[in-house]
Amino acid sequence: MRPPIAPGTLLQNRYCLIGAAGQGKFGQTYLARDQKRLNELCVVKEFTPVQQDPAVVESLRQRFHQEVSGLYELQHPQLPRLRMMFAQDGRLYWIRDYVEGKSYGVLLSERQAQGQCFSEAEVIQFLLKVLPVLTYLHNRGVVHRNLSLDTLILRQQDQLPIVINFGLVRELVTQLQLHPLDHNETLGKWGFVPPEQLHGKADPTSDLYALAVTAIALLTGKMPQALYNSQTQQLDWEPLVAVNPTLTRLLRQMLHPQPKKRLASAAQVSHILEPLLATAVVDAAPINTPEATEASDALQPFPTHLPTKSTPEATEASDALQPFPARLPKKRLRPKRKGNGDPRASTAMVVGLVLLLAAIAWRFLPHKQPTAKSAASPSPVAVSPAASPNEPAASPSPSPSAKAVSEDALRDRRRQLNIDFQFFTNLVDEAFYAKYPQLRSQSLGNSEQAKLRTEWNAIASSIMDKLSTLKPESRQKLGSYRRRDYDQWLATLGETGAKKSPRLDALADGRFWQLFPDQKGKALNPRTFGQVWYAIADEQLSAAKAQPLTKLPRPTSGNDTNGNRSL
Numbered sequence: 001m002r003p004p005i006a007p008g009t010l011l012q013n014r015y016c017l018i019g020a021a022g023q024g025k026f027g028q029t030y031l032a033r034d035q036k037r038l039n040e041l042c043v044v045k046e047f048t049p050v051q052q053d054p055a056v057v058e059s060l061r062q063r064f065h066q067e068v069s070g071l072y073e074l075q076h077p078q079l080p081r082l083r084m085m086f087a088q089d090g091r092l093y094w095i096r097d098y099v100e101g102k103s104y105g106v107l108l109s110e111r112q113a114q115g116q117c118f119s120e121a122e123v124i125q126f127l128l129k130v131l132p133v134l135t136y137l138h139n140r141g142v143v144h145r146n147l148s149l150d151t152l153i154l155r156q157q158d159q160l161p162i163v164i165n166f167g168l169v170r171e172l173v174t175q176l177q178l179h180p181l182d183h184n185e186t187l188g189k190w191g192f193v194p195p196e197q198l199h200g201k202a203d204p205t206s207d208l209y210a211l212a213v214t215a216i217a218l219l220t221g222k223m224p225q226a227l228y229n230s231q232t233q234q235l236d237w238e239p240l241v242a243v244n245p246t247l248t249r250l251l252r253q254m255l256h257p258q259p260k261k262r263l264a265s266a267a268q269v270s271h272i273l274e275p276l277l278a279t280a281v282v283d284a285a286p287i288n289t290p291e292a293t294e295a296s297d298a299l300q301p302f303p304t305h306l307p308t309k310s311t312p313e314a315t316e317a318s319d320a321l322q323p324f325p326a327r328l329p330k331k332r333l334r335p336k337r338k339g340n341g342d343p344r345a346s347t348a349m350v351v352g353l354v355l356l357l358a359a360i361a362w363r364f365l366p367h368k369q370p371t372a373k374s375a376a377s378p379s380p381v382a383v384s385p386a387a388s389p390n391e392p393a394a395s396p397s398p399s400p401s402a403k404a405v406s407e408d409a410l411r412d413r414r415r416q417l418n419i420d421f422q423f424f425t426n427l428v429d430e431a432f433y434a435k436y437p438q439l440r441s442q443s444l445g446n447s448e449q450a451k452l453r454t455e456w457n458a459i460a461s462s463i464m465d466k467l468s469t470l471k472p473e474s475r476q477k478l479g480s481y482r483r484r485d486y487d488q489w490l491a492t493l494g495e496t497g498a499k500k501s502p503r504l505d506a507l508a509d510g511r512f513w514q515l516f517p518d519q520k521g522k523a524l525n526p527r528t529f530g531q532v533w534y535a536i537a538d539e540q541l542s543a544a545k546a547q548p549l550t551k552l553p554r555p556t557s558g559n560d561t562n563g564n565r566s567l
Contacts, residue, residue, distance in 0.1 A: 004028055005046070010035075011093055012086050015044055027179050031098065038491065040484070041098035042083070050177040052090045060176050061087050067172050070142065077480030078133040078162050092178055099164065101156045105149035108218060118218035120243045121280035127215055128273055128421060130161050134211070134266040138204040145202050146170060147210035148192040149217055158480060167202075191224020191235075195257050205254075205262040208269060212254035219243065233257070244276055267415075274411060274421070405457040410464070417468055423479030424467075427528045428460045434518075435459070466515045467532070474535040481534035483526075489541050503544040508537035 004020045005028075011017065015032040021043065022029045030044040049057050064085055071082050080097035087093075102110075104126075111117055118126070130152065137144060144151075145167025153162045173179050194209035196202065213224055213235070220227065220240045227235040235255065238248060250272050256262045263269050414424055432455070433439060439452075467475060487496075495501050512533050513520050524530040 005030065011044065011088055015042065015093075015095065017044065027173075034095075038487070038496075041100075043080075043096050043098050045094040045096070047092040047094070047173060047178040048180070049090070049092060050180060054087070054090070057087045057090060057092065060178060061085055061092055063176060064092075064172055064178065068166075068168060070140075071166060071168070074137070074140070074142070076133055076136045077477055078129075078160055079136075080162060080164060094169075096164075099153050099155055099162045101153045101162065103150050104152045104154060104161070104214065104218065107154060108149060108221065112221050117221040117241075119280075120219070120241075120247065121277065123215050123218050124247065124273055124277050124280050125422075126161060126218065127211065128270060128277065130163070130211060131266040131270045131273075132418075132420070133161075133163055134204070134207055135270075138207070138266060143167075143202045143204060144207050144210075145197060146189075147207055147214060148189040149214055150189065152214065157482065160480065191228065194259070196259055203259055204265060205259040208254045208262055208266065209259075212251045215251060244279060246272065247276055247280075270415075405454075405461045407457065410457060410460055413464060417464065418472065418476050419464070419467060420479040423528070423531060424460075424464075427532075428456065428463055430525060430528045431459050431463060432456055469515070470532075470535050471539055474539055477538070478531050478535055479527075481531050481538070485534065486537065489537065492541065493544060501544065503547055504537055504540060507540040507544055507547075508533060511536050511540070 004023075005017055007017055007019045009017045011032070014036050015034060018031045018033065018041075020028060021031045027048065028046040030046065032042055032044045033039045034042050049060055051057070051060075068082070074082070080099050083095040083097075085092060085094045108118070134144070144163060146165055147163070151163065151165045153164060154160075155162045192210045192213045194202075194206045197206050216227070216235060216237045217223060220237050222237070222240070224235060227237050227240075229236045234257075238252075250263075250269065254262055254269065263272075414421065435455075436452075467478070470478075489504060490496060490498050490501050493501055493504060516529065516532070519529055524533055
């Protein structure tokens with residue numbers, strides 16, 4: 001085995017190695033800076049071909065490039081971009097984007113060191129964030145074939161799971177002898193590989209099988225080899241953790257040894273999972289820990305109840321996987337003494353008698369008929385003068401213009417538009433609290449939540465109408481845009497190093513304010529409305545290139561828009 005390459009080495013007159021990132025069975029991995037892309041970080045994978053002849057090495061490189069050409073065309077925010085493979089000094093180097101974060105294998109080990117595993121709600125959120133990228137791959141005829149705790153990385157900047165290390169690459173490395181490996185190494189990590197893949201066959205359900213094994217490992221804290229029953233040839237995990245029966249059945253079906261009896265697509269799995277998230281969040285008992293405090297507000301997908309609190313800590317962790325802890329044990333009820341009545345039943349009886357007497361009095365006692373004016377419009381909600389100044393104000397009633405939109409209709413349309421579920425919920429929550437700021441620190445009862453649910457859905461529907469005007473590829477990226485994307489656009493416009501672009505900003509501002517005039521002059525949250533601005537800027541980039549700087553109109557808001565956006 002050759003020694004690692006020294007830091008500072010320049011490969012291909014472009015990639016400056018920072019240091020070794022890890023040594024695996026498939027070769028050495030380095031962290032490097034791409035000097036032709038503003039010194040951005042990238043990962044360099046080194047292979048040492050069995051045959052060292054330069055002509056043979058170049059032939060292997062060309063064959064590899066031809067076989068993986070389809071992977072180069074993949075563009076999804078949860079897939080690191082695969083760049084190129086080149087030969088130098090008898091070695092092959094493959095370049096991909098750098099992902100800053102930790103693998104789920106490392107995250108699980110950290111949890112276990114604290115005596116914990118991933119909660120049911122966290123695992124459901126994890127699955128719902130991985131399934132869209134699987135849908136993207138499968139729709140393009142690509143099967144990953146190597147999903148496991150180690151090939152899924154929780155990206156630090158946006159808390160999204162990123163998929164790395166395609167199984168196709170592992171197979172080619174072995175077949176072409178790009179690195180000294182045993183053939184069995186191409187099969188993937190034991191226990192995560194479905195039965196059919198051991199015989200050289202794989203389809204989209206193979207990835208669903210591996211994803212289910214990964215979810216079970218996060219729930220139980222045990223690897224497949226510790227759960228495997230040699231007699232039944234299945235994983236015995238269900239007695240170890242109590243989860244929603246629907247989730248249990250779902251994972252069981254994803255793990256069926258026969259591919260035809262599994263769920264056919266990642267979209268079907270998402271359809272079953274999404275309604276479970278709100279239930280898992282509600283059932284998770286809050287525990288007063290720093291982790292729970294920092295992420296106290298769970299994100300609800302078209303919630304059955306509205307968020308009851310919004311804090312700076314919750315906003316900062318709004319798109320993170322929420323550390324919902326294990327449920328607290330229920331209090332043991334004392335057995336009833338024989339002959340003792342239930343005080344709640346007695347109270348209910350008294351209330352019932354009072355209501356009955358009130359109904360009789362209303363029927364037989366004279367009372368004033370309402371005037372036409374009072375019958376036409378209900379009286380406004382008034383706060384009692386005697387109320388304490390610290391008492392929360394009455395919750396607002398739904399807007400008269402709020403259209404009745406069902407959660408199912410919203411969910412179906414969001415899927416059709418391919419809008420990220422967590423991003424969209426954050427966006428609607430921000431718009432909702434902007435309209436009802438008093439609710440940020442006010443707890444809501446069930447009746448109040450029911451009143452406001454129609455309003456929340458109406459806001460969601462209105463925002464979705466506006467997002468539908470974006471191009472499909474822009475909508476798909478919502479939730480993953482970052483400042484570095486904007487910097488790259490500036491470089492494309494020849495404005496490298498600038499803080500803002502007079503051309504691009506003017507075009508993006510005009511369309512953004514047309515869609516969201518209420519945001520004019522405000523500092524945009526980069527995780528919500530700022531994402532929409534980025535998507536519009538992405539679409540306006542070509543138009544900005546075509547317009548000379550001197551002929552563009554200046555923004556008319558009178559504000560430093562880039563500063564107000566705070567992106």
